[in-house]
Amino acid sequence: MLSPNSSRRLGQDWKTTGTGGSLQSLKKFKNQDFCRLRASCLSQGLLFEDDTFPAHVSSIGPNLLSEDKLRLIRWKRPPELQRNPHLIVDGVSRFDIMQGEIGDCWMLVALGSLTLQKRFLENILPKDQGFQDDYAGIFHFRFWHFGDWVDVVIDDRLPLLNGRYLSVHPRTSKEFWPSLLEKAYAKFRGSYQNLHGGYISDALVDFTGGVQVRFSLKDPPSDLEEILKAADRSHCLMGCSTSGQLRNIELRNGIVQGHAYTVTGAEKIRYKNGWEHIIRIWNPWGHGEWKGPWSDGSPEWDHVEPTNREALCRKKDDGEFWMSCENFQEHFSWLYICDSTPTFLDFGDQNRTTWSVDRHICRWSPVLTTGRNNYSPAGALSRNPQCFFKVTDYDPKTYNVVISLIQKHADNTLDAQKLKIGFLIFRENATVLKQDFALARDVTNYFILSPGIYAVLPVTSGDEKFEFLLRIFLKNQDYNGEPNYPLSPVLPKDEPRLDQDSSCKTIFLRYTNQGSVIDASQLQQLLNEEVLQDEMASLGGRFSFDSCRSILALMDLNSNGRLTLQEFGRLWRHLTKYMDIFKREDRNHSGFLDVSELKNAIQTAGLSINEQLLRLMVLRYGDATRRIGFSDFICGMLRLETMADAFQNLAEGGPQLSMTAIEWLTLVMYS
Incomplete structure (x- = not known):
């Protein structure tokens, strides 16, 4: 039950918003207007130079390289590197990307997955720019930030070290969309240094505004194969990662330790006298592949129908390969899946379904703890607001609720990732049913909840106030594009009424x-x-x-x-x-x-x-x-x-x- 104090804060602090930020109401990052800045440069015959993210060591970051290497950094525009540069050549593909010196495989994994889903890619990569018409050395890209889409403006000066790209470089020398998009994301995150190591989950959400769920492959859900197939069928973004204290060490089987990959497909195919679940994976290095069963040219493909083999197996060193679901769980540690709504949890549904979402923005208050890892529900109830939701649709075999909690540090720095955050779920009788805590920017989990009214209580181990975004996704079954309730007939205006004069x-x-x-x-x-x-x-x-x-x-x-x-x-x-x-x-x-x-x-x-x-x-x-x-x-x-x-x-x-x-x-x- 609510306490009087928390009731007061509920009325004052909660800011309830719609389902998500709109691309029609973009926020301008650093208050920079792309159209106005480009028009000004064109009218003056100048190439844009971005004072908010200059061609300077400050944009690289002081700790990414040694001082000697930082002094060797040179910044050049694409027309200085190629005679006839293009933003995009023959469409956008994951094979356009090759990771550079920066350890931003986590971001490139999300970007590689993004190229497979044009509905998301078009949000990130506006079409009103290029090197042919109205070129003024200025470009812009869009990212989702804490409930809103923001437009990030950059100039096209790229950092080079000893004549080589410091950042991602395209496989086709005249194509520059990967390098420019990465620069925009570096500006969005504060510096190139802040791309050196990160979380796939963060990039997936930043590129889509969607909800992501992380699945442990060492203790996977029993329905992992069904989740993978549903995610592939509904065109979700997917990534995975390997563990290992030594990063970027390639094992004899071709798998790189401490590295991130993109999941680009999931298939169930005929194999010998049965079926085999196989996963397709892409390495953002642009090379380096699995050498075990179902790899390029492995004997397993000889027992697959020729049409399937020709459609699926590519014998090319492009960083992409197939492996069995069993080997996938053995050699990888985490799977990440992201979509606008949790469609990847819709497996097994015969009826069309949809998910509704409520978003709530609030300021966090510190919560008293009862121990190193235990949070006091009483302390939490007295200090932080609660958000209520009602579950109506229920099937004990399918997930129907997903809760996502994102923290936003006061100064929007990466320090936010050092705080442990989480949430408690209460039923009407104030019983704690579920709880989830993690040291991450985004804590998301999925549940099967029976019908009833619930409360979500966000908590944190921090000792300062800062904002958080809470999103509650609820599954609605039997959806057919119309309201899931019968339409009421229009009644005549002189219908009978309760007789006030009755005895x-x-x-x-x-x-x-x-x-x-x-x-x-x-x-x-x-x-x-x-x-x-x-x-x-x-x-x-x-x-x-x-x-x-x-x-x-x-x-x-x-x-x-x-x-x-x-x-x-x-x-x-x-x-x-x-x-x-x-x-x-x-x-x-x-x-x-x-x-x-x-x-x-x-x-x-x-x-x-x-x-x-x-x-x-x-x-x-x-x-x-x-x-x-x-x-x-x-x-x-x-x-x-x-x-x-x-x-x-x-x-x-x-x-x-x-x-x-x-x-x-x-x-x-x-x-």
């Missing part, structure tokens, strides 16, 4: 079975038969037994589990009032209230409401589409009004109550 006593006695009180079961029958005779009210569903038990508890002044005639009369007056309000706000006669209509209804009833309390009510009483039917509306309004009255009574009792009415209602309306 309350007559109705009450009809359901008491000759007694003087009614219980929850009798109340359920009464409400469904008397109240829901109104066709509009019945569209939102019937009153459940649990709902009636809750209603009874709110109206039961004697706390004996029964309603007397007097208590029922008070309930009946509420019902007639709420029916009038519901009918007035349901302007399209759908039988449901959306969020804005619910807000108006609450205010019409004379009750206080804020956005956080409204969101909690929708989560608690709404359906998967955030609409509230009449029966749920009655339950929510009765509780809201009763708890508001309870607060007023408590507040009149003395000064010991140290919370506002809204804090009190936020506390009790979710429970």
Whole structure:
């Protein structure tokens, strides 16, 4: 349950945004406008020189090379290196890339995977630039940063050491998109030095704005092969890495230790009398391949149908090779998969599915710990905001929730990667169900959660405040491009209403079975038969037994589990009032209230409401589409009004109550 203090921060600190940053509302990195700067250079006949990322040692970084080598760095533009340079030659391919002196294989792995997915590549690499038309020595590229797309402007001066590219260099000498994109990413990260060692997961997210999940290949999920095939089928970006204290050491089998690779395909093919799962992998060095089973020219290919063999096997030293899924798990340590939504978890689904996502940006507060690796839920609850979500679709065999937490350091430096971050997942009874912690910028995990309302609590081991981005992906099943709920018919405007003049006593006695009180079961029958005779009210569903038990508890002044005639009369007056309000706000006669209509209804009833309390009510009483039917509306309004009255009574009792009415209602309306 929420604490009063955390309730207050929820209302003040959370910034809830849409599904992702938009390319139509780009942010300008360093406040540089590409079109304006290029136009200025063209009008003056000048080549652009970027003062924010100059052709200077400061852009390289002080620790990437020795002082002697740093003094030998020379910066040259592509027209100085080639007579007729091009940004792109014959399309963009992973085989255009060859890693240079910088240890940025992690970034090139993501870039290599990006070339296979044009829908992402076009976001990163704008088409309005080149060396032929309007050339002014200026280029720009786009990256996703903490929920927004940013446009990064660079000049085209590239660093060379002893006449060789310091950074990535293209396989085709006249093609420069890899080198220029890498320079833009170096500027985005602060320097070329900051590309020397990094995380595949970071680059995948920066290039797509998507969600990535890391899978351990030493302790893989039982459905790893299905995940790989689903990821390949849905065109996800994929990478993998090897372990090893000594980096870039090539073993006799051709695999490089401490190195990153791109996963470029996954196939299940006929082999001899059975089937074989094979994985295609690419080395960003542009050479150096696996020499074991299923490598180029290995005897395993002799037992594959000729058409498959010709389509899959390329006998070329281009850094790309096949290997069995078994060998893949044996020689690699981690697999990374990324997409706009977690489509790679949709394997086995016969129905078309979609994922919805909620994004929340907030400022972190330090959390007290109970030990070296244990976080105190009580301390966390009292210090950090919580985010609520509702699970409706559930299949015990498929993942339906993915939670991604990204930290943003105050000064946006790489120091953020030194902090351990994570999150706790709570159920309604405040039980900690799941927790995940890691020393990384991005902590993401996937779950199978049963229907219900949950809270996510981000925590950190840091002792300073900084921002974080929390994204919650929820799977919606049976999606066919239309809303996953039946459309309500339009009703005539003169539909019957709850009769305010009916004899309350007559109705009450009809359901008491000759007694003087009614219980929850009798109340359920009464409400469904008397109240829901109104066709509009019945569209939102019937009153459940649990709902009636809750209603009874709110109206039961004697706390004996029964309603007397007097208590029922008070309930009946509420019902007639709420029916009038519901009918007035349901302007399209759908039988449901959306969020804005619910807000108006609450205010019409004379009750206080804020956005956080409204969101909690929708989560608690709404359906998967955030609409509230009449029966749920009655339950929510009765509780809201009763708890508001309870607060007023408590507040009149003395000064010991140290919370506002809204804090009190936020506390009790979710429970």
